[in-house]
Amino acid sequence: MSIEIDILNGDESWPMAEPLFNAVWPPELVKTLPWADIVFAHAELRVLVQNEADDVVCHVGIYRREVKWNGRKMRAGGIGGVLTRKDSRRKGYASVALNAAIQTLKDEGSTDFALLFCEPHNAPFYMGRGFKPFDGEIWCEQPQGRVRFEAIAPYVHELRRAPLRGTIDLGGLPW
Numbered sequence: 001m002s003i004e005i006d007i008l009n010g011d012e013s014w015p016m017a018e019p020l021f022n023a024v025w026p027p028e029l030v031k032t033l034p035w036a037d038i039v040f041a042h043a044e045l046r047v048l049v050q051n052e053a054d055d056v057v058c059h060v061g062i063y064r065r066e067v068k069w070n071g072r073k074m075r076a077g078g079i080g081g082v083l084t085r086k087d088s089r090r091k092g093y094a095s096v097a098l099n100a101a102i103q104t105l106k107d108e109g110s111t112d113f114a115l116l117f118c119e120p121h122n123a124p125f126y127m128g129r130g131f132k133p134f135d136g137e138i139w140c141e142q143p144q145g146r147v148r149f150e151a152i153a154p155y156v157h158e159l160r161r162a163p164l165r166g167t168i169d170l171g172g173l174p175w
Contacts, residue, residue, distance in 0.1 A: 058093035077105035080175035113162035117152035
């Protein structure tokens with residue numbers, strides 16, 4: 001088994017990622033999810049895992065943002081849009097892609113922590129890879145203005161320092 005892992009520009013690589021999103025999260029499924037009505041940011045970078053047939057089987061989006069934690073500016077590296085094609089799960093692709101995303105943020109040297117949002121059934125996966133629950137409030141922007149983000153639970157991963165409680169203002173759309 002061979003795979004290829006690429007870290008590509010978010011907008012430019014969207015045509016490669018879009019079929020995977022449509023396969024894993026078709027519109028009829030998304031309508032049923034707790035985050036169905038949320039407007040999300042577009043990934044700045046995408047980690048794409050391709051199988052030996054050059055099919056994109058896994059995706060992790062990377063977002064970079066200055067956020068405020070309890071009023072203090074910090075640099076967050078967002079992790080979002082983590083998905084793996086159903087027939088390619090349990091092969092380690094998501095772990096490899098997530099590790100590549102975290103390493104990319106570490107290598108940049110200016111990111112304090114990684115932040116992702118996940119549904120309860122995915123929490124053990126992320127916690128097993130160093131993410132810890134954030135106990136507090138998350139605020140973000142939506143078309144109607146600044147809102148408290150409660151649809152999906154936040155988890156943080158320390159790169160230099162990570163807040164574990166308090167209030168984080170994303171200063172923009174969630175990821």
